[in-house]
Amino acid sequence: MENRSRRAYSGWAVALAIVLVYALVPVLWLISLSFKSPATVSDKKFIPTDTTFENYTTLFSGGLDSPLLRPLINSILIALIATIIAVTLAAFTAYAIARLDFPGKTLILAGALAIAMFPPISVVGPLFDMWRALGLYDTYPGLIIPYLTFALPLAIYTLVAFFREIPWELEQAAQVDGATPWQAFRKVILPLATPGVFTAAILVFIFAWNDFLFAITLTSSDRARTVPAALAFFTGESQFTAPTGNIAAAAVLVTIPIIIFVLIFQRRIVAGLTAGAVKG
Amino acid sequence: MADIKLHDITKRYADGTEAVKHMNLDIKDGEFMILVGPSGCGKSTALRMIAGLEDISEGELLIGDKVVNNLSPRDRDIAMVFQNYALYPHMTVRENMGFALKLAKVDQGEIDKKVEGAAKILDLSEHLDRKPSNLSGGQRQRVAMGRAIVRDPQAFLMDEPLSNLDAKLRVQTRTEVARLQKDLSTTMVYVTHDQTEAMTLGDRVAVMRAGVLQQVDTPRMLYNDPINIFVAGFIGSPAMNFFSATISGAKLKLPFAELAVPEGVSHTGEVIVGVRPEDFEDAALAPPNHPGGVEFEAPVEVLESLGSEIYAYFSFEGGAVSSDQLADLARDAGVAETPSGGGGGRAVARLNPESEISEGSRARLWIDGAKAHLFDPHDGSSLKSSRQEQRAGAQAAAAAVEAESEKDPPARAAAGADGGSTAPE
Ligand SMILES: Nc1ncnc2c1ncn2[C@@H]1O[C@H](COP(=O)(O)OP(=O)(O)OP(=O)(O)O)[C@@H](O)[C@H]1O
Ligand SMILES: [Mg+2]
Numbered sequence: 001m002e003n004r005s006r007r008a009y010s011g012w013a014v015a016l017a018i019v020l021v022y023a024l025v026p027v028l029w030l031i032s033l034s035f036k037s038p039a040t041v042s043d044k045k046f047i048p049t050d051t052t053f054e055n056y057t058t059l060f061s062g063g064l065d066s067p068l069l070r071p072l073i074n075s076i077l078i079a080l081i082a083t084i085i086a087v088t089l090a091a092f093t094a095y096a097i098a099r100l101d102f103p104g105k106t107l108i109l110a111g112a113l114a115i116a117m118f119p120p121i122s123v124v125g126p127l128f129d130m131w132r133a134l135g136l137y138d139t140y141p142g143l144i145i146p147y148l149t150f151a152l153p154l155a156i157y158t159l160v161a162f163f164r165e166i167p168w169e170l171e172q173a174a175q176v177d178g179a180t181p182w183q184a185f186r187k188v189i190l191p192l193a194t195p196g197v198f199t200a201a202i203l204v205f206i207f208a209w210n211d212f213l214f215a216i217t218l219t220s221s222d223r224a225r226t227v228p229a230a231l232a233f234f235t236g237e238s239q240f241t242a243p244t245g246n247i248a249a250a251a252v253l254v255t256i257p258i259i260i261f262v263l264i265f266q267r268r269i270v271a272g273l274t275a276g277a278v279k280g
Numbered sequence: 281m282a283d284i285k286l287h288d289i290t291k292r293y294a295d296g297t298e299a300v301k302h303m304n305l306d307i308k309d310g311e312f313m314i315l316v317g318p319s320g321c322g323k324s325t326a327l328r329m330i331a332g333l334e335d336i337s338e339g340e341l342l343i344g345d346k347v348v349n350n351l352s353p354r355d356r357d358i359a360m361v362f363q364n365y366a367l368y369p370h371m372t373v374r375e376n377m378g379f380a381l382k383l384a385k386v387d388q389g390e391i392d393k394k395v396e397g398a399a400k401i402l403d404l405s406e407h408l409d410r411k412p413s414n415l416s417g418g419q420r421q422r423v424a425m426g427r428a429i430v431r432d433p434q435a436f437l438m439d440e441p442l443s444n445l446d447a448k449l450r451v452q453t454r455t456e457v458a459r460l461q462k463d464l465s466t467t468m469v470y471v472t473h474d475q476t477e478a479m480t481l482g483d484r485v486a487v488m489r490a491g492v493l494q495q496v497d498t499p500r501m502l503y504n505d506p507i508n509i510f511v512a513g514f515i516g517s518p519a520m521n522f523f524s525a526t527i528s529g530a531k532l533k534l535p536f537a538e539l540a541v542p543e544g545v546s547h548t549g550e551v552i553v554g555v556r557p558e559d560f561e562d563a564a565l566a567p568p569n570h571p572g573g574v575e576f577e578a579p580v581e582v583l584e585s586l587g588s589e590i591y592a593y594f595s596f597e598g599g600a601v602s603s604d605q606l607a608d609l610a611r612d613a614g615v616a617e618t619p620s621g622g623g624g625g626r627a628v629a630r631l632n633p634e635s636e637i638s639e640g641s642r643a644r645l646w647i648d649g650a651k652a653h654l655f656d657p658h659d660g661s662s663l664k665s666s667r668q669e670q671r672a673g674a675q676a677a678a679a680a681v682e683a684e685s686e687k688d689p690p691a692r693a694a695a696g697a698d699g700g701s702t703a704p705e
Pocket of ligand 1: 293294295297299318320321323324325326
């Protein structure tokens with residue numbers, strides 16, 4: 001018994017180590033690259049021989065006109081706005097889908113799924129023309145709107161699953177206790193769906209943060225260009241040096257907000273929050 | 281506090297199921313009313329219509345002389361305890377109990393006072409700042425009760441509030457509920473499928489079957505004077521025994537004995553006779569010279585000694601009864617509890633613990649013929665003359681139900697205020 005669990009344990013440890021190495025080595029390599037000078041960037045050594053912060057400082061030199069600062073601000077704002085709008089709308093939609101029986105309910109779910117499966121590449125062309133005609137090209141809404149169309153289905157699906165888990169009777173209890181439908185939703189259902197709301201928020205945020213296709217197609221300047229698109233416009237010191245170090249440094253920087261975001265919200269995703277609502 | 285009146289209430293679900301059919305019930309102010317019946321008979325549906333959680337398809341519901349059909353639950357001023365308690369898991373016990381008051385914008389000092397008062401009554405004072413998930417089943421049940429009583433509502437509605445507790449706790453909590461209702465003297469509608477709970481708790485008990493109200497009476501009247509074979513078989517544990525018998529002249533012929541026809545019965549030919557287990561006795565220990573008492577001999581197959589009493593299962597030849605009312609009971613209770621309904625040819629007698637009858641032998645038993653209940657073999661209704669008069673009234677109501685279910689023949693058997701049809705074997 002003891003033996004077996006110990007063997008199972010070490011088996012898991014090995015598997016975990018392999019996954020960790022597989023996932024982390026490229027990241028570590030990236031970090032290593034970001035600390036190398038242009039001269040040593042292709043020396044194939046894991047530990048940088050001449051550690052330098054130059055790659056980072058050049059990214060921010062020049063204040064708002066620096067290569068990274070504006071895109072970073074754009075990225076954060078656009079991803080946050082898209083997340084807030086998507087999760088708010090999705091919470092209402094998912095609640096209605098999970099709770100009510102109304103005509104067209106399946107149509108909404110099927111439609112959401114169909115949109116989520118739509119390849120983005122097929123819409124960017126028409127969007128480019130439309131956005132230019134409408135004056136949305138190279139603006140925040142110009143990116144937030146297409147993000148919403150893809151993020152909403154994602155958020156709705158996640159939240160429907162969470163809302164379905166919440167016992168109907170809690171809401172009825174709230175009604176009997178004198179709550180209006182809105183109060184029942186706000187004070188009972190939403191707090192219980194918090195883990196779901198944060199899960200959806202993380203997924204949407206990561207989706208918006210990582211998007212490259214829309215960002216590169218629908219922006220033309222630092223007005224709305226996000227970090228993934230801005231990376232593509234980095235130039236080397238001269239025409240003939242690749243900006244490898246700078247790109248690596250920017251890539252490291254762009255990962256940090258995501259990690260922070262996940263760490264903050266992960267603590268809110270406490271499983272089993274609904275335990276104790278009903279007989280346990 | 282208020283009275284609750286159900287006038288001819290029907291519930292039809294979206295899929296066409298008629299869960300409650302033409303229900304009429306007057307619940308008096310301060311009364312403890314029990315809705316009881318087998319699983320799926322529409323008790324919860326009826327209760328949820330009173331609460332406002334379910335729309336009323338037909339009829340009128342009055343709380344305190346006000347028609348509330350179209351009022352939402354929050355405007356009805358009733359408190360409900362759900363079967364699985366439905367405590368808010370993200371709130372402490374204190375917040376759970378104070379939630380309704382907080383929504384009603386009662387000031388915080390007042391809320392605290394009321395919550396602490398209720399917590400004291402329910403012995404929850406030490407647990408006020410804990411979350412429901414950290415409480416035991418019994419404590420959760422009390423929090424659910426507490427959530428109801430802090431509000432001082434017009435009425436309490438409870439849907440099987442004790443069914444999630446283990447047997448011992450259930451008995452203990454049962455007395456607590458009774459005491460609480462007496463102290464508060466608030467109208468209470470209490471749903472259960474446990475006839476013991478119904479008998480011990482209620483001022484009056486309403487027995488339902490397949491959406492139709494069968495009889496509303498005090499527990500004592502239900503026990504002594506059931507309106508039909510269904511109520512007779514449902515109330516009492518172990519259940520009443522049923523035999524088919526014939527009346528000829530002044531004699532009532534049972535498969536194993538011949539009795540005098542009880543007073544007030546004017547019927548001849550086939551009847552169904554119901555005898556409660558306690559109306560049998562070991563012939564050696566039977567009261568002497570009891571009017572209507574008759575001795576008979578029967579093979580005892582199984583003896584169950586409980587210390588305080590002995591249950592003897594004896595068999596008899598022919599005369600087993602089958603009826604859809606009894607079939608309903610058997611389905612709900614498990615066949616063992618309605619011996620002659622399911623097994624056929626077997627009855628249970630409750631004997632004095634001093635009885636020396638032995639298993640597997642023929643024993644001399646005694647039956648109290650005066651206590652036998654007689655039922656019509658066709659519709660299962662009681663043949664007592666007082667009941668026959670009531671039937672005339674009930675049949676008028678039943679006619680409405682019958683007329684309605686005309687389009688839907690299978691529903692007919694289940695309809696009718698005095699139960700479905702009974703077919704003797
Ligand atoms: N939402 C619904 N839609 C259709 N039929 C329903 C619905 N809810 C209940 N029913 C049916 O209505 C009938 C009565 O149900 P109800 O829940 O009132 O039974 P109950 O007497 O409370 O039974 P139990 O003791 O098992 O709780 C059942 O036959 C059930 O199948
Ligand atoms: Mg029920």
